[in-house]
Amino acid sequence: MSEAENDAGALPVIPEQTSSLRMLATLGGAGALAGLLIVVVYTLTLGPIEAHKAEVLRRAVSEVLNDPERYETLYATSQEIFQSPPAAGNDDDVEKIYMGIDAGGRATGVAIKAAAAGFQDIITLIYGFDPTTGELLGMKVLESKETPGLGDKIEKDLAFVAQFQGAKPPLTAVKRTTGAPGEIDAITGATISSRAVARIINRSLARLRTPVEKYFPEASP
Numbered sequence: 001m002s003e004a005e006n007d008a009g010a011l012p013v014i015p016e017q018t019s020s021l022r023m024l025a026t027l028g029g030a031g032a033l034a035g036l037l038i039v040v041v042y043t044l045t046l047g048p049i050e051a052h053k054a055e056v057l058r059r060a061v062s063e064v065l066n067d068p069e070r071y072e073t074l075y076a077t078s079q080e081i082f083q084s085p086p087a088a089g090n091d092d093d094v095e096k097i098y099m100g101i102d103a104g105g106r107a108t109g110v111a112i113k114a115a116a117a118g119f120q121d122i123i124t125l126i127y128g129f130d131p132t133t134g135e136l137l138g139m140k141v142l143e144s145k146e147t148p149g150l151g152d153k154i155e156k157d158l159a160f161v162a163q164f165q166g167a168k169p170p171l172t173a174v175k176r177t178t179g180a181p182g183e184i185d186a187i188t189g190a191t192i193s194s195r196a197v198a199r200i201i202n203r204s205l206a207r208l209r210t211p212v213e214k215y216f217p218e219a220s221p
Contacts, residue, residue: 095112097208115143184197
């Protein structure tokens, strides 16, 4: 076989640099496509997810305020309550609270979201507070990753949850209540989680109780 024939039958040699560039281009294209798909899926599901969150919050607000006729969103700082978001530049953290309104147009209390560390992770809850009596109207855990079968009873144990209705903060979670104001029976095997719930409410009210009571003209001093 001649040298010409050998050259004609040989496979072309692709330079290593060209092969690497093609591989990078392929990987880059695949990555871009994957990224685009993620963005599309996120965009399509964002609306339903946000709508679901809003519905969960609406139900929780109604539950801890004992089903008011309606409720209004207010904006709270540690100093004052606003009916609309305060102007930019306010150094104090602003958080939404929800004021229940009965059929006669009277305020029935406020629902406040709060969160802090539990035993495993962050516990997020919402509680109702009546500034005219200083009593809680209810409590509901919105999100928790506490130990299944133990710590998660803070949201599943109906007897534990029921204790918050009518309780007067500051709260204390104890293993056996004596009837003292603010005492809450801790869940057996989940004392840390129980105390975390009480602590979350206490800290939240320590910050917001004064402005909430000032906002309600009928609130007790």
